[in-house]
Amino acid sequence: MSAKAEIEIIEAYCKGCSICVEFCPTKVLEMDAFVVKVANADACIACNQCELRCPDFAIKVHKL
Amino acid sequence: MAYDYEKSIRPGKLPHIWCPGCGHGIVMKGLIRAMDACGLEKKNTAIVSGIGCASRMPGYLDFNTLHTAHGRAAAFATGIKMAKPEMTVICCGGDGDGAAIGGNHFIHACRRNIDMTYVLMNNYIYGMTGGQFSSSTPTGHLASTTPYGNPDPCFDLAKLAIGAGATFVARTTAFHANQIDKLIAEGIKHKGMAIIEVLDDCPTTYGRRNKFRSVVDMMKRLKEIAVPVTAAAKMTPEQLEGKTLTGVLHKEDRPEYCENYAKIIARVQGA
Numbered sequence: 006m007s008a009k010a011e012i013e014i015i016e017a018y019c020k021g022c023s024i025c026v027e028f029c030p031t032k033v034l035e036m037d038a039f040v041v042k043v044a045n046a047d048a049c050i051a052c053n054q055c056e057l058r059c060p061d062f063a064i065k066v067h068k069l
Numbered sequence: 070m071a072y073d074y075e076k077s078i079r080p081g082k083l084p085h086i087w088c089p090g091c092g093h094g095i096v097m098k099g100l101i102r103a104m105d106a107c108g109l110e111k112k113n114t115a116i117v118s119g120i121g122c123a124s125r126m127p128g129y130l131d132f133n134t135l136h137t138a139h140g141r142a143a144a145f146a147t148g149i150k151m152a153k154p155e156m157t158v159i160c161c162g163g164d165g166d167g168a169a170i171g172g173n174h175f176i177h178a179c180r181r182n183i184d185m186t187y188v189l190m191n192n193y194i195y196g197m198t199g200g201q202f203s204s205s206t207p208t209g210h211l212a213s214t215t216p217y218g219n220p221d222p223c224f225d226l227a228k229l230a231i232g233a234g235a236t237f238v239a240r241t242t243a244f245h246a247n248q249i250d251k252l253i254a255e256g257i258k259h260k261g262m263a264i265i266e267v268l269d270d271c272p273t274t275y276g277r278r279n280k281f282r283s284v285v286d287m288m289k290r291l292k293e294i295a296v297p298v299t300a301a302a303k304m305t306p307e308q309l310e311g312k313t314l315t316g317v318l319h320k321e322d323r324p325e326y327c328e329n330y331a332k333i334i335a336r337v338q339g340a
Contacts, residue, residue, distance in 0.1 A: 013071065018083055022090030022272075027285040056071060057246035058288075060094025062083055065071035 009051035011067045012043050018063035025055035025064055077101045079131045086125060090284025092243030092269040093123050096190055097130070099249030099267075100161065104132075106254045107157075114157045117146040119171055122197045123163035123190040123269075140171025143178035146185050154327040157257060158185040163269075165195040165203040168226050172204065179233035179262050183326040186256040186263045191226055192271035200274030211278040226266045231319045236261035238319040242268040242291040245315065255317065261325050268295070268313065 012033065021039035030052060035044040041063070049066075056066040075083075078101075087093050104114065114132045118124035120139035127134035133156075137145040142160040150158045160167075167175050167189050178185070194212055195201040202212035202219045205226060209218045230238045237259040239252040249267060256263030270276065270287035281287045298316040301309060 020084070020089035022284045024090060024284060024288055028288070054246075057098070058095055058244070060087065060091055060098075060243075061085070061089075062074055062078075062094065062098070067071050 008046050008049045008069065010049050010053075010069055012046070012049060012055070013065040013067060014041055014043065015063045015065070016040050018061045020061050020063075022060065024058050024060070028058060029055055072098075072102070074098060074101050077104070077131055078129050082129045085129055087122060088271075088273045090270065090272045090287070091122070091196075092192070092267070093126065093190060095243045095246050096123075096161075096188065096249060096267050096269065097126055099246060100126070100159070100188060100253055101130070102250035103253035103257060104159075106250065107257045109157050109257070113155065114159065115146070115149050115153075116159045116161065117142045117149065118160065119162045119166040120197075121163040121166040121195070122271075123161060123192075124166055126161045140166050140169070141174060142167065143171060143174040143185075143187065147178055147181070147183055150183055150185055150327060151330070154184075154331070159188065159257070160185060161188040162190070163196065163203075164189065164191040164193065164205040164224075164226065165198075165201075168224060168229065169195075169204040176229070176233035179230050179235040179264065181326040182234060182236050182261045182323050184260055184262070186253065186259075186265065188253060188256075189226060189264060189266045190269045191266055192269040192275060193223075194271050194275040196271045196274050200271075200278065206275075210275075213274070213278075227264070227314075227318050230262075230264040230266075234262070234323075235264045235319070236321050236323050237263035237317070238266075239264070239317045240266040240268070240313065240315050242295050242313075242315065243270055244288050244291040245295060248315070252317070259320070261323060 026034045031048040033049045116127045117135045119142040200213040202215045241248045272284045295315045296312045
């Protein structure tokens with residue numbers, strides 16, 4: 006499966022709440038030392054849920 | 070391209086001050102999308118708040134903004150709307166600010182049906198001042214000033230707004246992020262007082278005292294308690310126990326305050 010979007014993480018804004026990790030339907034994201042990182046980029050279905058629910062403006066979903 | 074939120078935020082203001090997992094950031098994104106959807110121009114939009122965590126919001130937004138006295142957002146916003154009726158006026162604030170300390174201004178703005186939109190972020194607590202219980206802390210829940218459980222019944226803020234006379238009342242939660250902007254946009258387009266209550270999470274002063282082990286637990290609770298009004302119509306009272314209705318709860322057409330006032334001026338000057 007190929008990624009439907011490229012996820013950009015602005016690490017300086019991420020406060021590590023992990024809302025995006027929990028509610029990603031395809032488990033694209035994971036926590037790494039209190040900052041989110043893209044762990045499984047190919048699984049992204051571009052649903053945009055992580056960007057919508059990120060309270061810290063730290064995630065941008067660029068649809069491909 | 071990803072959604073451009075930065076164009077509506079004052080340069081250099083991010084990252085914001087809110088705690089990790091605080092839903093206010095999700096609501097601010099929803100408000101920005103709603104204002105974009107309504108095509109609001111910065112010079113014709115005023116965003117007003119009182120004091121509190123949620124009331125920090127205008128500090129980040131690059132519009133005409135006013136950060137006023139505690140609980141007085143609706144009063145200052147009424148002044149702006151009366152002086153410049155062509156402006157779109159949006160209030161934002163929390164439950165402690167809007168419905169407890171500013172409860173009087175809130176109900177009277179609803180009663181007047183003045184054309185503004187109030188985004189009321191209900192996180193069940195006074196967050197900024199140290200987690201004191203507010204008028205919307207549920208009975209039995211813990212706060213810094215109710216260490217053995219809150220003895221008071223709490224307000225249903227949407228019902229309070231409907232009872233006071235607001236002509237558009239809607240409710241959603243911080244979990245339902247893609248509903249926030251749609252309801253706020255509907256409120257902005259509505260002619261009259263629009264109240265959008267957003268159930269929010271405060272992990273720092275409310276969550277950790279009330280057995281929510283993480284931000285995610287609080288988000289899951291918001292997901293579980295929300296029932297859309299359309300679905301609730303088919304549910305029994307037992308099924309609705311402990312649930313909160315979301316969606317557009319009330320909508321009516323009633324004469325708007327500024328228009329009524331303009332008519333009086335015209336009548337008296339013409340006489």
